[in-house]
Amino acid sequence: MATALTASQLLKALREEGLVVHEVRNWRQHNRNSKGRWGPLHGVMIHHTVTQGTESSVDLCYDGHSDLPGPLCHGVIDKRGEVHLVGNGRANHAGLGDRDVLQAVIDERELPPDNAADTDGNRHFYGFECINLGDGKDPWPEEQKLAIEKVSAAICRAHKWTERSVIGHKEWQPGKVDPRGFTMDGMRDRIKRRLAKAPAGAPGDGGNQGGGDGGRPVPPKPEYPxxxxxxxxxxxxxxxxxxxxxxxxxxxxxxxxxxxxxxxxxxxxxxxxxxxxxxxxxxxxxxxxxxxxxxxxxxxxxxxxxxx
Incomplete structure (x- = not known):
């Protein structure tokens, strides 16, 4: 259980983990707090958008649609592994899910099957949408999976949670399949390994060596020419x-x-x-x-x- 991070605390945690983060419009005041409580926080939930294109996906997650007003998450992770923050507070991303799953997240133990929809997840989870069609064919670039790992680890570090506090939408609400294309057990293994090390932006661990950009950390350089x-x-x-x-x-x-x-x-x-x-x-x-x-x-x- 934890008090939600402020907008500045969340931004700082993500950048210290080595992420490129974009602040979208009025994200710091953009939420659904008038419709229900926000907190206490227990975990991070990962989704896929069922969309293509960064700009249109970010706009959708910020604005929502006629049946479901935005924000639809707290951040959008694009194919390049960059994070676009769209909300701060309660967001329409988790919906009703299984109270037994929530208790397992709180206890940081193995998840039971999600066979009920009786608990408000929007109150208790940070949500991140990842741009992917979710058809099992749309690829997940390593840069994007690395960003999911880093986002999750950053929030877990801030709250002193373990990797067991990170779940997929499909593990929370019956009938959901997201994120589709990688396993959450595999992602939690990655997060666990990352949490065993200092964050990418820690002093002496690859930060800026002079020049501008605010001394922000550098993500590991992928294999390019x-x-x-x-x-x-x-x-x-x-x-x-x-x-x-x-x-x-x-x-x-x-x-x-x-x-x-x-x-x-x-x-x-x-x-x-x-x-x-x-x-x-x-x-x-x-x-x-x-x-x-x-x-x-x-x-x-x-x-x-x-x-x-």
């Missing part, structure tokens, strides 16, 4: 000339963040590069001094600048 390593925030200053800067500019243009005029990005660091990079930082969800246009390690590794 070779990219330019982060050269450090001090590299990007007036008078610096490098093929790396030109390659960075090309990637910014490809991401729709280019603020270059006539000749496009060149090798000399200038104001056009800074404005373009600031647009990229804002696209990732950074703001204020963390979106000042000076590259930091988190945003640089997300940009994936080819070796030059």
């Amino acid at each position: 070779p990219y330019e390593p982060f050269p450090g925030g001090g590299f990007f200053r007036s008078g610096e000339r490098s093929a790396v800067i030109a390659a960075m500019g090309e990637r910014l243009v490809a991401e729709g963040c280019g603020h270059y005029k006539q000749h496009g990005p060149g090798p000399d660091w200038n104001e056009a590069h800074r404005k373009s990079y600031a647009a990229w930082q804002r696209k990732l969800g950074f703001s204020g001094k963390d979106a000042d246009g000076v590259p930091g390690k988190v945003s640089w590794e997300r940009l994936r600048v080819p070796n030059s």
